[in-house]
Amino acid sequence: MIPLSWYLIFAAAxxxxxxxxxxxxxxxVGILMGIELMLNAININLxxxxxxLNPTDMAGQVFALMVFAVSASEVAVGLALxxxxxxxxxxxxxxxxxxxxx
Amino acid sequence: MTIWEDPIKFLNDWLAGILNxxxxxLNLPAGTTNFILNLIGVIIVATFGLLLVIFLxxxxxxxxxxxxxxxxxxxxxxxxxxxxFADMIKLITKEDITPTGADKIxxxxxxxxxxxxxxxxxAVVPFTATWVGADINVxxxxxxxxxxxxxxxxxxxxxxxxxxxxxxxxxxxxxQLISYEVPLFLALxxxxxxxxxxxxxxxxxxxxxWFVVLAPLPFLIFLTSSIAEIGRTxxxxxxAESEIVAGFHIEYTGMKYGMFMAGEFLHAFTISVLTGILxxxxxxxxxxxxxxxxxxxxxxxxxxxxxxxxxxxRSTLPRVRIDHLMAFNWKFLVPLSLVMLIVTAxxxxxxxxxxxxxxxxxxxxxxVALITVQILRVTGRRKEKELETFPKRPVAVPxxxxxxx
Amino acid sequence: MSPIQLTFxxxxxxxxVSALMVVTRPNMVHAALYLVVASFGVAALxxxxxxxxxxxxxxxxxxxxxxxxxxxxxxxxxxxxxxxxVVVNAQAGWAAVLAAILFxxxxxxxxxxxxxxxxxxxxxxxxxxxxxxxxxxxxxxAFVIPFEVASVLLLAALIGAIVIAWRSSRAGG
Numbered sequence: 001m002i003p004l005s006w007y008l009i010f011a012a013a014x015x016x017x018x019x020x021x022x023x024x025x026x027x028x029v030g031i032l033m034g035i036e037l038m039l040n041a042i043n044i045n046l047x048x049x050x051x052x053l054n055p056t057d058m059a060g061q062v063f064a065l066m067v068f069a070v071s072a073s074e075v076a077v078g079l080a081l082x083x084x085x086x087x088x089x090x091x092x093x094x095x096x097x098x099x100x101x102x
Numbered sequence: 103m104t105i106w107e108d109p110i111k112f113l114n115d116w117l118a119g120i121l122n123x124x125x126x127x128l129n130l131p132a133g134t135t136n137f138i139l140n141l142i143g144v145i146i147v148a149t150f151g152l153l154l155v156i157f158l159x160x161x162x163x164x165x166x167x168x169x170x171x172x173x174x175x176x177x178x179x180x181x182x183x184x185x186x187f188a189d190m191i192k193l194i195t196k197e198d199i200t201p202t203g204a205d206k207i208x209x210x211x212x213x214x215x216x217x218x219x220x221x222x223x224x225a226v227v228p229f230t231a232t233w234v235g236a237d238i239n240v241x242x243x244x245x246x247x248x249x250x251x252x253x254x255x256x257x258x259x260x261x262x263x264x265x266x267x268x269x270x271x272x273x274x275x276x277x278q279l280i281s282y283e284v285p286l287f288l289a290l291x292x293x294x295x296x297x298x299x300x301x302x303x304x305x306x307x308x309x310x311x312w313f314v315v316l317a318p319l320p321f322l323i324f325l326t327s328s329i330a331e332i333g334r335t336x337x338x339x340x341x342a343e344s345e346i347v348a349g350f351h352i353e354y355t356g357m358k359y360g361m362f363m364a365g366e367f368l369h370a371f372t373i374s375v376l377t378g379i380l381x382x383x384x385x386x387x388x389x390x391x392x393x394x395x396x397x398x399x400x401x402x403x404x405x406x407x408x409x410x411x412x413x414x415x416r417s418t419l420p421r422v423r424i425d426h427l428m429a430f431n432w433k434f435l436v437p438l439s440l441v442m443l444i445v446t447a448x449x450x451x452x453x454x455x456x457x458x459x460x461x462x463x464x465x466x467x468x469x470v471a472l473i474t475v476q477i478l479r480v481t482g483r484r485k486e487k488e489l490e491t492f493p494k495r496p497v498a499v500p501x502x503x504x505x506x507x
Numbered sequence: 508m509s510p511i512q513l514t515f516x517x518x519x520x521x522x523x524v525s526a527l528m529v530v531t532r533p534n535m536v537h538a539a540l541y542l543v544v545a546s547f548g549v550a551a552l553x554x555x556x557x558x559x560x561x562x563x564x565x566x567x568x569x570x571x572x573x574x575x576x577x578x579x580x581x582x583x584x585x586x587x588x589x590x591x592x593v594v595v596n597a598q599a600g601w602a603a604v605l606a607a608i609l610f611x612x613x614x615x616x617x618x619x620x621x622x623x624x625x626x627x628x629x630x631x632x633x634x635x636x637x638x639x640x641x642x643x644x645x646x647x648x649a650f651v652i653p654f655e656v657a658s659v660l661l662l663a664a665l666i667g668a669i670v671i672a673w674r675s676s677r678a679g680g
Contacts, residue, residue: 001511001512002511003625004622004623005617006515006519007552007556008617009614010519010523012609012610012613012614012617013523013610014522015610016606016607016609016613017523017526017527017529017530018526020602020605020606021529021530023599023606024530024594024595024598024599024603025530025596026594027535029580029581029584030530030535033530033539033577034529036546036569036573037530040546040569043549043553043561044549044553047556047558048556051556051557052626055557058639058640058649058650061558061640062643062644062650062653062654064558065564065644066653066657068564069658069660070657071568072568072573072661072664073660073661074664075576075577076576076664076668077664079576080668080669081671083580083583086584095596095597137510205534205537207537208537239559239635239637240559240560240637243560244563247563247566247567247570250570250571250572250575251570253571253575254570254571254575254578257575257579258540261582269582273579273582276575276579280572283571299638
């Protein structure tokens with residue numbers, strides 16, 4: 001069968017790819033996509049730990065559901081901010097909106 | 103069991119016998135028989151869906167024509183039966199144009215995704231008590247999830263066509279589709295509530311009294327939201343031929359356009375099947391325990407009756423404007439479905455073992471409907487009064503100096 | 508290699524390749540579509556892990572809502588002149604090094620943990636049913652308070668997103 005280590009390695013790889021996306025992307029929506037990848041990796045970790053170590057206690061799945069709720073709300077507000085910034089500055093490249101007022 | 107009592111299981115065992123012999127002979131791993139049988143099941147269900155589209159297009163054209171007091175196609179074979187084949191041949195032989203600057207991968211995948219998202223729903227439809235594609239215990243939620251693939255395909259189609267009108271049409275379509283998902287999910291929750299489970303076969307088996315009797319308002323909300331989700335009149339702004347020039351699939355020709363159309367017809371029939379399953383008792387009916395084949399007959403009868411109602415609505419009602427559509431959704435359907443969810447949940451739990459359980463729920467639905475109609479009348483009257491304060495004056499006469507009372 | 512292991516390897520490889528495409532494609536709509544594929548791979552892994560409800564919720568939330576929201580935001584915030592041909596900013600090399608360091612240190616730390624290679628036990632009979640999850644979410648002895656706080660958070664995010672993206676040129680703002 002599948003040992004726990006495979007899931008953890010997969011989640012670690014997904015998290016690192018998401019981290020690279022957050023640091024390296026210029027487009028603000030691209031940064032948000034990196035954050036989404038990291039949250040996906042966290043969910044895989046949580047559910048894998050629930051399944052392999054303590055399947056009777058529902059805490060693992062509840063935690064994963066909370067992460068879903070948090071990621072959905074964060075994407076909503078983040079994209080609203082991105083659209084608002086685009087209306088003012090006409091750009092959403094992260095290295096061009098680095099000043100509060102010009 | 104004989105072949106009439108359970109044809110599918112009979113065929114299944116016969117094929118399994120043959121395949122097991124072959125697998126033992128070739129020394130393949132043990133799960134191969136099951137895998138091949140599942141694969142054959144998948145192919146049969148998918149092909150059934152696609153073949154049904156041929157019949158549905160003919161039926162649609164005939165029924166719509168009769169509503170419009172004309173005959174419909176009657177040249178291509180007796181009663182025009184071969185018209186759909188003629189349409190298919192025409193679409194296949196059309197030139198396949200890709201607009202310049204179109205995003206090739208999205209452009210080609212969008213129609214596939216649109217049809218796939220409909221056929222995926224057929225995986226959880228139970229034809230009888232034992233003939234289910236995949237008996238998962240979150241079937242209702244799976245249906246909701248698969249619907250969102252269709253939305254993605256609309257967005258991809260509109261974006262990749264490199265056409266402003268396609269993009270605008272795609273935005274409007276996506277706005278409509280994701281708005282009407284909210285009352286759809288809420289109305290889907292009510293059979294789940296009444297059956298205490300999300301598995302579709304469990305919902306069908308829990309319908310001692312059909313859920314349309316226990317919850318007629320959620321049935322209407324579900325039907326309305328589904329008609330909006332599939333983009334039929336009166337909500338067919340997605341493809342309003344007279345307005346936005348066919349919306350997000352302007353740039354599609356030939357078989358790709360045929361796939362969009364096929365997906366839409368199949369989607370209409372699929373939601374009829376789902377309405378039959380969730381609200382009308384599915385495959386239940388007399389004598390269905392001894393002859394499971396009758397379950398398929400009952401389900402298809404109920405589905406075709408609901409499909410006839412969908413076609414009736416399409417032929418009768420005019421198109422709704424986009425702002426009226428949004429107002430109807432957010433200001434009417436969502437509060438109504440929330441109220442119905444709360445009312446049904448409270449009453450179902452409070453009167454669970456009561457003998458008048460059915461009548462109480464039905465009565466609650468009628469009361470909510472009456473209150474809603476009353477609220478609509480009062481607000482409608484108020485709007486009319488606001489519009490009446492314009493003074494009526496004859497044309498081409500200058501207004502007097504003092505303002506009228 | 509049992510079929511389940513092959514399935515896991517195929518889905519995981521598919522998902523990781525899509526995730527790499529998400530962070531490297533210059534065309535943002537393509538990146539969003541690859542995000543959809545990666546989320547779908549993660550949903551398949553949830554099914555393998557015995558949490559079908561979470562798998563379907565993953566599809567509904569990530570693919571049905573978040574990905575569509577991102578694609579619409581990308582379409583609304585395009586620069587008309589040119590698509591950004593430069594994907595990464597100046598610190599991209601250091602970002603890659605940091606990601607690699609994080610990955611390997613996670614592996615080293617987890618590798619020293621004794622349950623690292625644990626195999627899955629049997630699932631207790633009621634736990635695949637959503638009813639168990641539902642009870643855990645609304646039972647006062649379980650997690651009803653985080654559930655309510657999450658709903659308040661979602662309400663706040665809903666109102667906040669509308670207020671932030673409201674066009675202030677309208678009368679009254």
